[in-house]
Amino acid sequence: MVSRREFLQHSLAAGIGSVLLPAAVARAAEAPSLKIAAFRVDASPPKDHPLCGGWIKPVVGMDDPEEAIGFVLTGAGDPIVVCAVDWTGILNQTHIQFRQALAQAAGTTPDRVAIQCVHQHNAPFVCRNTQALLDTLGEGIQNLFPDFLDRVQDSLAKAVEKACQNLRPVTHIAHGQGKVEKVASNRRILGPDGNLADWRGSASKVERHWELPEGQIDPYLKTVAFYDGETKLVACHYYATHPMSYYGDGMVCSDFVGLARKRRQAEEPGCTHIYFTGASGNIAAGKYNNGTPEARIQLTDRIYAGIVASESKLSPVAVSSASWSATPVFLPVRDTLNESRLMDDVRNRDNALANRIRPAMMVSWMRRCEEKLPIVISALHVNDATMLHLPAESFLEYQLGAQAAAPNRFVATAAYGDGGPWYIPVETAYPQGGYEVSVALTDPKVEGVLSGGAKQVVGG
Numbered sequence: 001m002v003s004r005r006e007f008l009q010h011s012l013a014a015g016i017g018s019v020l021l022p023a024a025v026a027r028a029a030e031a032p033s034l035k036i037a038a039f040r041v042d043a044s045p046p047k048d049h050p051l052c053g054g055w056i057k058p059v060v061g062m063d064d065p066e067e068a069i070g071f072v073l074t075g076a077g078d079p080i081v082v083c084a085v086d087w088t089g090i091l092n093q094t095h096i097q098f099r100q101a102l103a104q105a106a107g108t109t110p111d112r113v114a115i116q117c118v119h120q121h122n123a124p125f126v127c128r129n130t131q132a133l134l135d136t137l138g139e140g141i142q143n144l145f146p147d148f149l150d151r152v153q154d155s156l157a158k159a160v161e162k163a164c165q166n167l168r169p170v171t172h173i174a175h176g177q178g179k180v181e182k183v184a185s186n187r188r189i190l191g192p193d194g195n196l197a198d199w200r201g202s203a204s205k206v207e208r209h210w211e212l213p214e215g216q217i218d219p220y221l222k223t224v225a226f227y228d229g230e231t232k233l234v235a236c237h238y239y240a241t242h243p244m245s246y247y248g249d250g251m252v253c254s255d256f257v258g259l260a261r262k263r264r265q266a267e268e269p270g271c272t273h274i275y276f277t278g279a280s281g282n283i284a285a286g287k288y289n290n291g292t293p294e295a296r297i298q299l300t301d302r303i304y305a306g307i308v309a310s311e312s313k314l315s316p317v318a319v320s321s322a323s324w325s326a327t328p329v330f331l332p333v334r335d336t337l338n339e340s341r342l343m344d345d346v347r348n349r350d351n352a353l354a355n356r357i358r359p360a361m362m363v364s365w366m367r368r369c370e371e372k373l374p375i376v377i378s379a380l381h382v383n384d385a386t387m388l389h390l391p392a393e394s395f396l397e398y399q400l401g402a403q404a405a406a407p408n409r410f411v412a413t414a415a416y417g418d419g420g421p422w423y424i425p426v427e428t429a430y431p432q433g434g435y436e437v438s439v440a441l442t443d444p445k446v447e448g449v450l451s452g453g454a455k456q457v458v459g460g
């Protein structure tokens, strides 16, 4: 975006001086010539590949493919790459390497690449540093198959390169939102004393969990769509909930949010539909999901209905401004993490596999922080729409806070970027306890750092 100062300087240089320009001319002078191209690769893990990091049954078969879908956008400074991957998470240096590979492919810098996972659980949850640490044990414990990761990274880079050859103009942009009924619910049920009174995960067979209130959620599925004239080229959808109906059966699956996306995609082959999971560390479908195959179908229908409702509100307007903002943040490491104790757990052959891989992932996070490798928070702004990219399992409050910080903008949030820190609660959640807090790898002071970074890139 041309700043006001640059614009005025340009006007002065052109001899326009203090002559008041008609608004339309001023807009035309500032309108960027954006171009976009979508890309898509298969990201389904092969047979026997660890799922959810190796904590659950590995791949035995496939219900439906997992994909990595994204777009390259040019014309707002150096190229921008945004991508959603149907994986549980991409952590630490592995996330950085993916961003570097896509940046190189697009001829840009890694801080202009956002890779966000959708967070399905019958899916890869990958950290090469964790794998390297496990390799030192010499027991063949696996967090990922390195050749599979190489293959996905290479095919994504090639797809980005190819997309750069097939760019189309973006003349218009639209945004909309639609209410999703009976999908999201807060996992943390607080009692009158403000402490955690109950907890429900992504699925529950306990009737009480279906009856307890929804709690705080963001009920809206948001869409930002890019057009060349009348032709909708790319539609990005955002909704905040853990995306699992059921998992642990070894069947690769894009789950209900991916299935809803695929249904919409089949209806509109000319437009690339991308689904992003919002900040949903404390949000899941537990109130509305008994974990049966029937529930998966219902949840798919409801997300699909949300996409359709959101798209019905799309009203394209001419692109008048576009920019990218990014900031590195250093999230504070939880002081209860003790590397030597965690390494004892990693080495302990009496521990279940999951309880050896998990501490290895925690150590990888700690070491990454010692190396001062930041997490990058970024946002793409087009007209009054902002697409915010947050890390890991950020709590919903970060998404709501970013919206509140920019009340005049349409802020759509994708979380599950760099997955290194796992759950990122807000400060008040720590003393309440509960599962998410027990597996948060950041200090309670993280809230100030993360919400500060988010507000900075959103701009307000």
Ligand SMILES: [Zn+2]
Residues within 6 Å of the ligand: 119, 242, 281, 393
């Ligand atoms: Zn999660």
